[in-house]
Amino acid sequence: MIILFSILNLAVILLFRTILIIIFGLATYQICLTTFKQSISKENKVSILDKYSSVIPYWLPLLEGSMNFGMRVISQYPKQILLLYNKYILPLLEIYIAYPMLAFVVFFLLYYLFIRLDRPIQTSSFVRFNIFQAILLFLINSVLGASYKSLPIEFRSSFVGLAMTNILFLFTLSTIFYSVVKSIEGKYPQIPIISEAVKMQISDIN
Template sequence: MANQLPIWIIIIISTLLSSIIGIVLYQAYIYLKKDNNNFNKTNITIVDRASSTLPYWLPLLEGLQNFGQQILPDYPFSLMSIYKKTLMPIVIFYVTHPALAFAVFFILYYLFVRAKSPIPDRPFIRFNVLQSILLFLINSLLGATFRALPIEFRMSLYGFMLCNTLFWFVLSTITYAVAKSIEGKYAKIPVISQAVRIQIDNRL
């Protein structure tokens, strides 16, 4: 029966499902929307690249709080051990200080998103800050929606698979965005990146 499947099989299935969905969405985005990036790519400094990775801590911690805390204990012990020694103390601090996320959100908005920002205009940094904020809001919405589901469903096999899929969606999008930031390139997350570009174009 389905409820008797080993946990590692469930993890593999839901991870593969997440990967397939991500690949399909990305290929569809590339096919339907060719890159029409009008940003200046020749003036992206090392400081821009490093600074652009920092805002992604916000959606990462939100995703770990909403989904990682529920599924990581069921992962192999070695992975859980690494998580406990690295990210778990930060996540615990994040969870015990809920006002911190909103404070960081409004600081980022004030410094980078407003039309009259006190920070010199750096399109690459602004793009990644806006994208991280949007990912944070999406993670918050997904987390609130998942918690609103009946507890019987959340504790079931299907609830676990849904939670695992959402976790890998969050982790893969953030990892991809950070990798592109380090490369000095603009990420192309379907729908999300396009929405950010439209927002930036409206402020130019």
């Protein structure tokens, strides 16, 4: 029974590693392809500034998802990903964890400055769309994280619990990478349900 459990656990870990490598590979390929196309394109509807400004807010759900799920399973991922995580995400994550109110301050500032109708900062609908989508992803990760932490520790430490953690972390990574790639392309990321909710609030989307 113990041997079977170990084999299943190893199989799940290998599966998640493979999926993550594929996601990273596709994201890297898409970014490189998009950059090349943009370099030879004469017409671009979304400015470079808007594209890369739209990427920044996605740090918020990334840190929230990393805190809730990533820290528990990141050691199982390939060494290269672990090195990137430790170099770029972990330092910010330590600050994020040390000051838990910081996330909500950033959340309210983003909403106040960019989303509400009488916002003080006027920016393009493309940037506002991505900011609002990042906010929704942050809220979803917060709710999922709180729900997950309310489960018994025995369940969270079990095979099923670790598998669930991996799935939730992959959900966080995949939605953020997809959104970042689409933002760099100058296209609106289309995440089912979430993007539709954003469009209902951002009325000036073409």
